[in-house]
Amino acid sequence: MSGVGPVEPGEGTHAWDVLDAAPPVTRRRRGRVGAFYERHRRAVAAALAGAVLLGGGGTLYATRPRPPAPLPPPYPSQVTDLRYLGWEPGPEGAPERSFRFGVELSVLAGPPVGVTRISQPYAGLSVRSSPAAPFRTGAGSSRKIIVTMRVTQCRKVPWNAGLPFLDVTLRNTRAIEVHSFILGQRYAQQLSQALQVACSNDFR
Structure with missing residues (x-):
């Protein structure tokens, strides 16, 4: 080719x-x-x-950062409420010049709150409670407390209690606090009436 x-x-x-x-x-x-x-x-x-x-x-x-540290529990006074219920009839054989009333203590959240003491500001009155302190109340629950007061010295109690309160010592895992609870106008009126009846002769 x-x-x-x-x-x-x-x-x-x-x-x-x-x-x-x-x-x-x-x-x-x-x-x-x-x-x-x-x-x-x-x-x-x-x-x-x-x-x-x-x-x-x-x-x-x-x-992937670490999660934030958990918040501390609240102070006991921030989650505790005390509500006045009303006067309670005295039992048979109650001491002279004594009277009692009911309050409801509620714990809204956080760890259980203990009540270690209940008192009031007047030197002429003694206070005791049922249940007796100390006692605890858990979160989300309420407890009825019967407070009994007895006049020990009429000259050291007021004729007309304007804004009476209860001092309650509260304790939880965060702190111990003494908190003053003002129970309202109805409590003030009934307390003044009870004091006037107990010390009627001394107030004249």
Whole structure:
């Protein structure tokens, strides 16, 4: 055949023989690039795995901060309420010049609140309660308390109690507090009446 044309492969020659014919240095250079990439990939993977394993001291700690510390429990006076219920009839054989009334103590939240003492500001009155202090009341519950007062010295009690209150010592896991509860106008009126009856001769 005349003319110039493409060289026909000889007998027994295949297409992939061309790749095999590349210079050895080219194949080695390609191999070095692949090995470098593989080493780099393994190093990055190992660093990421180490950060996960480190937890508190590695990258994971920086992206997942510790939760804030829990708030302390409330002060007992912040969650305790004292409500005046009314006058209670005296039992048989009650001491002279004594009277009693009921209050309801409620704990709204937090740890249980203990009552360690109940008192009042007038020097001429003694106070005791049922149940007797100390006692505790849990959160979300109420307790009825019967307070008994007895006049010991008429000249040291007021003729007209304007804003009488009860001092209650409260305690929980946060603090111990003495809190003054003002029980309202009805309590003031009934207390004044009871004092006038108990000390009628002394007040004239």
